[in-house]
Amino acid sequence: MPRIRLLPASVTAVAVALAVVVLSIAAPQAARARIFDPTTFTLDNGLQVVVVTNRRAPIVTQMLWYKVGSADEPRGKSGLAHVLEHLMFKGTEQYPDGQFSEIVARNGGRENAFTSYDYTGYYQSVARDRLELIMKLEADRMENLALTPEQVRTESMVVLEERHQRVGNDPASKLSEMTSASLYLHHPYGTPIIGWENELKSITLEDAKAYYERWYAPNNAVLIVAGDVTADEVRPLAEKYYGPIPRADTPARQRVQEPEQSAPRRVELESAQVGQPQVAIRYLAPSYRTDEDGSAYALEVLSEVLGGGPTSRLYRALVVEQAVAASAGSWYSPERWDTTNFGFYITPRQDIDIDKAEDALRAEIEALLKDGVNAEEIEDAKQRLRANAVYARDSVFNAPRIFGRALTTGQSVADVEAWPERIAEVTPEDVEKAARQVLRPDHSVTSVLKSKPTS
Structure with a gap:
């Protein structure tokens, strides 16, 4: 097997x-x-x-x-x-x-x-x-x-x-x-x-x-x-x-809905097995299917602005300028049938206390919500996404994985093919609106992974 x-x-x-x-x-x-x-x-x-x-x-x-x-x-x-x-x-x-x-x-x-x-x-x-x-x-x-x-x-x-x-x-x-x-x-x-x-x-x-x-x-x-x-x-x-196989009376998906959340949560784990501590913050966020106003595409651009490599906002601020992190970034998973999540993470440098690293990460989130984004970094983020398309068709695995995830989570072939146009239409105002809608403390969980001394 x-x-x-x-x-x-x-x-x-x-x-x-x-x-x-x-x-x-x-x-x-x-x-x-x-x-x-x-x-x-x-x-x-x-x-x-x-x-x-x-x-x-x-x-x-x-x-x-x-x-x-x-x-x-x-x-x-x-x-x-x-x-x-x-x-x-x-x-x-x-x-x-x-x-x-x-x-x-x-x-x-x-x-x-x-x-x-x-x-x-x-x-x-x-x-x-x-x-x-x-x-x-x-x-x-x-x-x-x-x-x-x-x-x-x-x-x-x-x-x-x-x-x-x-x-x-x-x-x-x-x-x-x-x-x-x-x-x-x-x-x-x-x-x-x-x-x-x-x-x-x-x-x-x-x-x-x-x-x-x-x-x-x-x-x-x-x-x-x-x-x-x-x-x-x-x-x-x-x-x-496949043609001779009879269709079945397959039911519609019966998924319970997530209730309204009203308080931030925190989960911590300490272990001697942990080599590098890490803090992550996850927020509930719309998926492609549950998105009602196009914010999923704005969130993709936002994730690229914040965590898209060494030129991204979080890496530049936390790793290069403040030197509090060994790594930092963000993620977003829009291909879900139901509500998905948007997240941040930071791994502190060996000489930096984990609480200090968390404070620095939260300060960047607050700065985003207060000061927003500018047109230049939005265009740069979209350009980085487009630039990586050079090798899109090189592997026969890429298209099946892209279409498979899309078609099993409520999208269509047309949605997949229209993705670049929808990303190109995202504006700084769209990104700021999506950030305000999603980055709500009462819809979040903070997870902290700590190293436990062995002696």
Whole structure:
């Protein structure tokens, strides 16, 4: 079985930056020329298909995204989405006992899978003449997954061990879990994707089968194929292998709404395992889907102004000028089905007290809210985003990841292609308004990671 990747609670600045970078362009005129120039169509059973031709290498990547993630799990069954991701490699009647992975490897391909709050995805990269093979394999397990009670118990324990390694032995991950649970008082985004230990132990074969049958259906999925292939070549293969799978009566997502918050929260963790202390401040923020006035795009520009590398405001002020930080920055994750978060972080220098570093970070936030931003730094931020687009189409992975995240969290292909134009329209006034709306103490959680002396 391949190495399974779990996407953490905040998809991190790196993942978000990838979406921003790849969708950037050199000028608004180029945006109208289309960035990825995809072809999209929908099969009769509801499967949406997106094809992006990329001739840079004779390979193709198939990514199948399901519109379901850990936030859609039944209450009390946290970790089920990730456990099922593992179970999808256990086999079908036609390809039992892990043959899926063996066949992909034998044909020179590589594969993996990932789980997040709002989606679960599976992908394979192979030589272009092996596309039909991996389509046949992936379509088979969409419909015919065969499981046993022992397999469910085993994979639940595998995920539990994964939790011990990733969370139990990592103070930063422990703190992140507690921070998310504090930021989201009621919404399932406050529950870790990997699940709580006691609930992982309770997952049964019936749980796994019910979840699979409820959500894993063509009308609840997006198939994205990118690489040395055209839509004319993909369509007949998709119709042949995915087309016969019947659509299911997949329900609409039932998500509880986060209640109004009225007080800032603070979470601290001290451990001898901590080498570098850190302070982070997270605020609730709109996602693309929940954004009502275009502030999501302004928040992306704001994050670039504040934390976009060594020329950004926070790095320049806290690392270079005041010399209180080894690193400092910001992040924003707009690709969520529901309310997301905007955050800041600072890692103090070894000779700087953590409280002093936190005070310096908060002073920069206050300065932002009081003095706002200027046109020059907004234009510089947008230019940095556009400049990074030079290598946008170099990898066959970029387009599937961008479109997959967008189409499983409420956006459309048109939204993805229009991103550069919407960013170009952001003004300093838009950024200042978004900052005032989001950076509210009563909607925030401060997390502090401290080093505990060993003697």
